[in-house]
Amino acid sequence: MTEAPVIEAIDLRKGFNGREVLRGLSFAVPKGVRLVIMGGSGAGKTVCLRLIAGLLRPDAGQVRVFGRNIERLSEEALLPIRRRMGYVFQGAALFDSLTVYDNVAYALHEHTSLAESVVADRVRHLLSLVGLEAExxxxxxxELSGGMRKRAGIARALAIEPEVMLFDEPTAGLDPTNSKMVAELIAKLGTGVCDTAVVVTHDIELANTVADRVAILIDGRFAATGTPEQVRSSRDPAVQAFLTGEAR
Ligand SMILES: Nc1ncnc2c1ncn2[C@@H]1O[C@H](COP(=O)(O)OP(=O)(O)OP(=O)(O)O)[C@@H](O)[C@H]1O
Ligand SMILES: [Mg+2]
Incomplete structure (x- = not known):
């Protein structure tokens, strides 16, 4: 028997105030695969990630995470599932009044009873993993640059040793050098740290660096899915307009 996908969405639909944003999305993310979901601003990329994390409920369709349907689970039942996912929110979303240490250690302090010396070792290890100095x-x-904040946000999401990482626009607002560094970091995490991920972005360079598979979200549906090469050779004019930057 083959292993169930880490994440599976079946005919997902979600709208707000009578307007459908997602109009029937189906996809699967097997273990070891990085799926990049691309789409323009307002296409529904963040909604898609929030549905996967159980932070929003679909109007119709199913979301299976680690082989379990989550769309009807209570908040309480969702917690242990969410603790197996690392979510890097759009804009990094660190707690501004907490040090980087307390941000990265946050989930460990909340959900584990690890000794502080163990937490401190883990924080140091995570910071070095994402390329931040111990200081x-x-x-x-x-007090950090935008690129450093993104790295700290990634370290924080990794603290729980997630089985899947969810990245929302990890390079948004960064200059090309920092974008490239974050893209390379995400690719590096695939080797030994967390090999399964969903990345949502409109950054084609990021997709080219990290994607095993790409799905392009246009008008609430995937207009193209497949390997980066397959998607690049799509004949759909809307996909080509997106890839050449006309529709971004
Ligand atoms: N909680 C909500 N209540 C009402 N409307 C919402 C809510 N969340 C999202 N929307 C709407 O759904 C649409 C898709 O939003 P979403 O944030 O997923 O876009 P996005 O693809 O992530 O865009 P961006 O690239 O700008 O981050 C938008 O029109 C947005 O206004
Ligand atoms: Mg978004």
Whole structure:
């Protein structure tokens, strides 16, 4: 028997105030695969991630995570499932009044009873993994550059040793050098840290660096899905307009 996909969406639909944003999305993310969902601003990329994390409920369709349907689970039943997912929110979303150390250690302090020396070792390890110097742990988010904040957000999401990472626009607002560094970091995590991920973005360079598979979200549906090469050779004019930047 083959292993169930880590994430599976079946005919997902979600709308707000009578307007359908997602109009029947189906996809599967097997273990070891990084899926990049691309789409323009307002296409529904963040909605898609929030549905996967159980932070929103679909109007119709199913979301299966780790082989379990989550669309009707209570908040309480969702918690242990969410703790197996690392969510890097759009804009990094660190707690501004907490040091980098307390941000990265946050989930460990909340959900484990690890000794502080163990937490401190884990924080140091995570910071070095994402390319931040140990001194950064004593800083407040406001004292970091945008690129460093993104790295700290990734370290925080990794703290729980997730089985899947969800990245929302991890390169948004970064200059090309920092974007490239974050893209390379995400690709590096695939080797030994967390090999399964969903990345939502409108950054084609990021997709080219990290994607095993790409899905392009246009008008609430996937207009193209497949390997980056397959998607690039799509004959759909809307997909080509998106890829050449006309529709971004
Ligand atoms: N909680 C909500 N209540 C009402 N409307 C919402 C809500 N969340 C999302 N929407 C609407 O759904 C649509 C898709 O939003 P979403 O945030 O998923 O876009 P996105 O693809 O992530 O865009 P961006 O690239 O700008 O982040 C938008 O029109 C948005 O206004
Ligand atoms: Mg978004």
């Amino acid at each position: 950064a742990q004593w800083k407040l988010p406001g």
